[in-house]
Amino acid sequence: MTSYFTYEEYEDKEFTGLDFSEESIRDISFFSCTFERCSFQYADLSLSSFDNCDFSNCNLSLVKLGATHIFDVSFTGCKLMGINWGNVKGLFKADFTDCILDNAVFPDLNLQQFSFDDCSFTGASFVGTNLSHATFDTCDLKDCLFDSANLTQADFSTAYGYTIDVSKNIITRAKFSLPEAVSLLQNFDIEIV
Template structure:
């Protein structure tokens, strides 16, 4: 337990304006809690659990999520830059709306049916992950790397800026829209005229 929290378990608690930048939060469980306008920038979040929690207008940029459990977590209007989501422990289920996910890494994760709405992913990467049935609704994927992922039935129909190498990802029945879908042909050394 850290000195920033009095208990090691919190349920139905609202945290507003909490600033834990550059701090360590360890071995604390949060259930059905909300975090509004909180800063976890550069925070070491170690062996914690967040179940059915909401983060709104929070800054978690460059936070370290070591062995931390996230299940039914909703991030709305949050800065989540530079996070390695591969360090999350156990089941991982989250929704992202109007978030900045630039330079984040999603390696070897089950992100099946994840929902990303109005998010940016500049310089982010998805590697060896299951993104089947995931939705990227009105997301900016400029400079985002997709390598060795399962994108079966993923929905990119309103996403833009993506460059997905179809030879390195499984894209069976994934949804795309024109004109953005033309970028899927870039790695075939062909001319479209």
């Protein structure tokens, strides 16, 4: 446990402008806490719990999420690069607005009805992910890997940069718009003129 966090539980606390980079913040519960302009880069958040918390303009790149509980958490303007979200524990519920999630991994997660607004996902991976009814509003999906993902009724109508192999994913009633939707044809042996 880091020297900053001396208690096992924190409720209704505000943390502003603090640097927890490379710290071990393990087995601590946070409820209705606010983190603003804090850095958690390379921090170990394993076994910790975040319920009804808000992260604003924070850097959480490459944090370790070993059995970390994240529920009703809001991330706004945060750097969340290179995180393996597959290590979260139990129900996972979060909102992401204006975040950088480049090279993040979401393996076999249930992200049903998740909302991503103005986020960057360059090089992110969604393998076996349930994204049914999810919304990618004005999101950059360049070089994302979608494989065995459930995209049923997902909304990609304002997303851009994606290349989704329709033969490897479930895309029933998903929403796409032109000209980006043309990329869905890339794996067919056809010529578009």
